Amino acid sequence: MQRVSFQLRIRPELVDEYVARHTPVWPEMLAEIAAAGRRNYSLFLGEAGTLYGYYETEDDEAAQAYLAQSEIAARWEAEMAPFFADLEGRPDQAATLLTEVFNLEDQLAASGAAKR
Known part of the structure; x- marks a missing residue:
């Protein structure tokens, strides 16, 4: 299983509308994300409109x-594109990927330590 994390920046004046558009996401888009093989998908909103995403696939x-x-x-990405600052292309294809530096389960398994 691959763990993928990414970062995007939402235009600060559009943060509230962006959040509203994800409450809820279109059912057909949710189905497409699942059909693509993405699981455990979450978005997290940080300061100044910084958006962090995570999924497994x-x-x-x-x-x-x-x-x-x-x-x-x-269609979904075309509607979402205006929310993002400093982005060329579709948000789902042009997000900045983040490098994983630590994963508890991987290190526990490598060390032979039992989960508590």
Whole structure:
């Protein structure tokens, strides 16, 4: 399982509307995300409109390709694009990926330590 995290920046004046648009997300878009193979997907809002995302997938390249070809995802991303600052391209395809530096389960498994 791959763990993927990314960062985007929402225009500060549009943060409230962005949050409202995700409460809830279109059911057909939720289905496309799941069909792409993304699981345990979360978005976190930080200071000054910084958005952090996280999901797990078996094959991120395949998930990206699936969503890149999806008409539903294209419509959703076109509606979301104006919310983001300093972004060229679709938000789902152009987000800045973050490097994982620590994972508890991986280190516990590597050390042979039992989970408590």
